Amino acid sequence: MHNPLVDRMRGFGTTIFAEMTALADATGAINLGQGFPDTDGPPEVLEAAQRAITDGHNQYPPGRGIPALRRAVAEHQRAWYGQNWDPDTEVLITAGANEAMTATILALCEPGDEVILLEPAFDSYWASIALAGARAVPVPLQGHDLRLDPDLLRAAVSPRTRLIIVNSPHNPTGRVLDRTELQAIADVATERDLLVVTDEVYEHLTFDDHAHLPLAGFDGMRDRTISISSAGKTFSVTGWKIGWVCAVPELINAVTTVKQFMTYVNGAPFQHAIAAGLGLPPERFEQIRADLQAGRDVLVPALAEAGLDVLPSQGTYFVTADVSALGESDGLAFCRSLPERCGVAAIPSQVFYAEQTPRPLVRFAVCKRPDVLAEAADRLSALHR
Numbered sequence: 001m002h003n004p005l006v007d008r009m010r011g012f013g014t015t016i017f018a019e020m021t022a023l024a025d026a027t028g029a030i031n032l033g034q035g036f037p038d039t040d041g042p043p044e045v046l047e048a049a050q051r052a053i054t055d056g057h058n059q060y061p062p063g064r065g066i067p068a069l070r071r072a073v074a075e076h077q078r079a080w081y082g083q084n085w086d087p088d089t090e091v092l093i094t095a096g097a098n099e100a101m102t103a104t105i106l107a108l109c110e111p112g113d114e115v116i117l118l119e120p121a122f123d124s125y126w127a128s129i130a131l132a133g134a135r136a137v138p139v140p141l142q143g144h145d146l147r148l149d150p151d152l153l154r155a156a157v158s159p160r161t162r163l164i165i166v167n168s169p170h171n172p173t174g175r176v177l178d179r180t181e182l183q184a185i186a187d188v189a190t191e192r193d194l195l196v197v198t199d200e201v202y203e204h205l206t207f208d209d210h211a212h213l214p215l216a217g218f219d220g221m222r223d224r225t226i227s228i229s230s231a232g233k234t235f236s237v238t239g240w241k242i243g244w245v246c247a248v249p250e251l252i253n254a255v256t257t258v259k260q261f262m263t264y265v266n267g268a269p270f271q272h273a274i275a276a277g278l279g280l281p282p283e284r285f286e287q288i289r290a291d292l293q294a295g296r297d298v299l300v301p302a303l304a305e306a307g308l309d310v311l312p313s314q315g316t317y318f319v320t321a322d323v324s325a326l327g328e329s330d331g332l333a334f335c336r337s338l339p340e341r342c343g344v345a346a347i348p349s350q351v352f353y354a355e356q357t358p359r360p361l362v363r364f365a366v367c368k369r370p371d372v373l374a375e376a377a378d379r380l381s382a383l384h385r
Contacts, residue, residue: 008130015123016351020335029339030368030376032299033347035171035317037367041236041277042284048276049240052269061268063260065093065244072275073244081214083222089249092256093271095263096241097201097230102128103259104197104226104245105163109134113162118148120352120361122171122199134162138354145312146173146320150184157188163195164188166215169202169315172352172363176210176314186218195251196221200229201243204285206315207293216246223248226255231274233317234288236367240270292317295366295373302377303364307384317367320349323360326383330358342382 111133119138230243331348349361
């Protein structure tokens with residue numbers, strides 16, 4: 001039989017995450033590839049899920065999410081960022097941020113529309129844009145610090161541009177866009193009357209003195225921003241798939257129209273648990289952030305000692321390193337050999353680019369137990385022996 005897959009999806013095969021996880025399993029390597037923690041989240045959140053199941057919250061929740069979670073999301077945005085969203089008309093609960101992003105792109109893009117994204121970009125963005133029949137227009141982050149060049153952003157806008165996707169804190173690089181970069185995006189969006197979709201799933205996972213600034217809070221951006229986040233990363237419950245969208249009613253209605261024909265609804269007891277999680281005091285969020293930063297501070301020196309050039313890691317689950325100092329120019333080949341060479345698995349950053357040509361950047365996950373990261377650090381030392 002000829003390939004039955006539609007043309008627009010033929011560039012998307014088995015993900016690199018599945019390949020590297022399988023390779024780690026086959027070799028016994030420590031998996032620093034796929035971004036999932038190896039510990040469970042806060043006990044208050046886990047216990048709330050158990051109570052919700054026992055209390056009978058196991059049937060379809062309301063289409064837009066249970067009222068308690070929508071109120072908790074709205075209160076979270078108010079308490080942390082000073083934003084005011086109506087939980088009844090401006091908040092939508094989704095099956096994780098991935099569904100939220102896909103539903104948003106499908107709802108807002110016609111075939112042939114253009115979607116600007118910051119490159120490297122998380123792989124699901126490219127697929128969602130292709131599903132909509134739209135065209136991705138990458139704007140590469142620049143230099144060792146991977147900063148946004150406003151001139152490149154402006155040059156990428158055309159009469160067909162419909163959306164800009166902004167991911168900060170940024171996966172895969174670990175960058176947190178600063179106020180100057182975000183203001184440049186806001187300026188372009190308001191000048192050219194564009195919508196902006198923000199992926200903010202790592203909002204509470206920033207390091208050192210870096211802080212997440214929601215783009216919806218910038219002048220002129222509330223009415224044109226679709227803000228997406230989720231619980232999986234903050235609370236280490238990536239398998240629960242509970243996300244949300246905040247936007248003005250017209251945009252929420254559009255996204256809901258598509259989302260209802262995807263999963264319809266999901267995770268009823270987990271929605272109750274995340275409502276409890278979002279209500280945790282700020283010091284609990286700070287401990288989660290500090291624990292992840294401690295993991296970064298174990299792995300970064302080890303990568304440097306192994307001869308890799310480590311790029312700034314300001315947030316997220318990840319650290320990016322340049323392996324060219326080891327004489328490597330192809331990150332994919334490097335990652336395929338790494339489990340055998342030293343017993344560690346990672347992800348080549350070239351899979352996050354439109355042109356997947358060999359690049360020396362590699363992404364390592366730091367969201368693992370301290371003992372696991374310490375063992376990975378010891379194994380990585382074999383690279384310079």
